[in-house]
Amino acid sequence: xxxxxxxxxxxxxxxxxxxxxxxxxxxxxxxxxxxxxxDVWRLADGRRTVSAIADQLxxxxxxxxxxxxxxxxxxxxxxxxxxxxxxxxxxGS
Amino acid sequence: xxxxxxxxxxxxxxxxxxxxxxxxxxxxxxxxxAEVPAGDPAQALAELTRLAVAHSPLLCVHAGxxxxxxxxxxxxxxxxxxxxxxxAALLRAGFGYVSDEALALDRDSGAVTAFPRxxxxxxxxxxxxxxxxxxxxxxxxxxSPAALERTAASGARVRHIVLARRVPGPPQLDPAPxxxxxxxxxxxxxxxxxxxxxSFRAVVAVVRTANVWKxxxxxxxxxxxxxxxRLTHSASATAAR
Numbered sequence: 001x002x003x004x005x006x007x008x009x010x011x012x013x014x015x016x017x018x019x020x021x022x023x024x025x026x027x028x029x030x031x032x033x034x035x036x037x038x039d040v041w042r043l044a045d046g047r048r049t050v051s052a053i054a055d056q057l058x059x060x061x062x063x064x065x066x067x068x069x070x071x072x073x074x075x076x077x078x079x080x081x082x083x084x085x086x087x088x089x090x091x092g093s
Numbered sequence: 094x095x096x097x098x099x100x101x102x103x104x105x106x107x108x109x110x111x112x113x114x115x116x117x118x119x120x121x122x123x124x125x126x127a128e129v130p131a132g133d134p135a136q137a138l139a140e141l142t143r144l145a146v147a148h149s150p151l152l153c154v155h156a157g158x159x160x161x162x163x164x165x166x167x168x169x170x171x172x173x174x175x176x177x178x179x180x181a182a183l184l185r186a187g188f189g190y191v192s193d194e195a196l197a198l199d200r201d202s203g204a205v206t207a208f209p210r211x212x213x214x215x216x217x218x219x220x221x222x223x224x225x226x227x228x229x230x231x232x233x234x235x236x237s238p239a240a241l242e243r244t245a246a247s248g249a250r251v252r253h254i255v256l257a258r259r260v261p262g263p264p265q266l267d268p269a270p271x272x273x274x275x276x277x278x279x280x281x282x283x284x285x286x287x288x289x290x291x292s293f294r295a296v297v298a299v300v301r302t303a304n305v306w307k308x309x310x311x312x313x314x315x316x317x318x319x320x321x322x323r324l325t326h327s328a329s330a331t332a333a334r
Contacts, residue, residue, distance in 0.1 A: 012290050014297040019272050021297055023279075025289035030279050032272030 002087040005053075005076050006046030011084050013041075022084055031084060040075045044085055050076050097125045100141065101149035101197045101208055105129060111137045114237040117209045117244050134235050138210060142194055146283045149197065151206055152292050155281040156196040158205065160189035160245035161324050164252025165205055167196045167303075169274075169281045175259060175313060177212055181221045182317035189245035190238060196251070196278075200288065200295040203302075206247045211235040221314060251299050253324060254278070257308040257316070264316040266323055269307035274300045 007013065012023040020038035022031045033041055039060075043053045054072035058065040079085040096112035097104050099121045106125035107115070111134055127144040129137050146153045156169040157176035166188065170176050177193040184190055192208040199206070213235055219227035228234050238244050254274040255266075278296045279285060285292035310316035 012293055014294060016271050016275065016297055016301060019270070021272060021275050021293075023290070023293040025293070028279075028286070028289070030276045030293070032270070032276065 002076075002080055002085075003049045004046050005044040005050065005080065005085040005087040007041075007044065008084055008086045024083060027083070031082065036071070037075050040072055041079070041085075044076065044079075044087075046087065095125075095128065097121050097123070100145040101153060101195065102151045102206055103127075103145055103148040105141060105144050105148070107141055108132075108137060110134070111141070114211045114235060115141075115209075117207075117238045134211075135213060135233075138213070138235065142210065145208070146195065149284065151197040152200050152285060152288075152295055153283040154196040154198070154278050154296075155194070155283060156278075157183075157193050158191035158196050158207075158251075159183045160191055160243075160249060161252065161320075163324070165191060165245070165249050166253040166255060166320070166324065167251050167278075168255045168257055169196070169277045170257060171281065174257065177214060178218050178221070179257065179313040179316065181212055181214060181218055182313035183320065184243065185221050185223060185314070186317040186321040187243075188317075188321070189243040191245045191249075195283070198251075198295055198299060200291045203250055203295065203299050204248050205251060207245055209238040209244050211237050251303050253304045253306060254300065255306045255308050255320070257310065259311060260309045261311050262309070264308065264310040264312075264319045266306050266308045266316075266319050269305045271300045271303075271305050273307075274303070274305040 010024055010026050014021045018035040020033040020041050039057055054069040058068040094109045095106040096109050097106045099119045104121045104123050104125045106128040108131045126148045129141045156167045157180040158165055158167050180193045190209050193212050195208050197206040197208055213233055216228040216232050217230035256277050275296055308316055
């Protein structure tokens, strides 16, 4: 798992209603994030850790912190695996 | 002998007999960007479409397009969905003809350029658009747009996007998430690779101001009638606000 996730440079982003539309021209793929995944995306700015993103969303949603931590890690891991998010590994390497 | 036509924002020289069938497309005095070789009309039409898309400055998406009471209705779909038959049924239901093949969008303004090419229809579909005498049921022939009563002008905007699929049962039409339309339109774009980022943004801009519907149908006339009732109602409600 990376930390300090941020959008990959090649990703084009457009808001659409409450969703977020992402486009990777290099593989010609559109990915539509629902509102909660879109909230993770918006906070993944390269300055927050994954844990800090989850803390912030848990406060906003007034939800169970452990559950939100797990959900955010799942979303970030998926977006990293698909090449939409990049970031530094834990420890700053 | 050839005639140079303005097709999808580009100039293509076509055989004069095909140009007569494409009589709703404007001619141009400018030089042609490409020339359709003479051949049988169906082959020449397919070649014209290929060349027009290849040279067009517009974003071209594989879709049937008709005009309704409050704007255009785009039905993206691959060959085999039955787009042409569905478009013919929509014309019969009172919609105007824009194209059975391409939604051609200006990437900056979202305005649509009409491509009212002849409809290639089997004989058993001819009665759907009120044409007679029909050829044998399994014989496919071109129907000139000049024979159709309503042909829409260019410049209108997309108001509805219908994601259609054929399944047994009665027709259904339900609102769908806009994101699905972005994926459907971009997946079926012919030439977005020339300006991928601008094309993506143009598609999102079009979808943002359109109603997106998911439709299932077995028979094209049934869906056409359902769309006529629902979209006419939608336009009346909008006008009354």
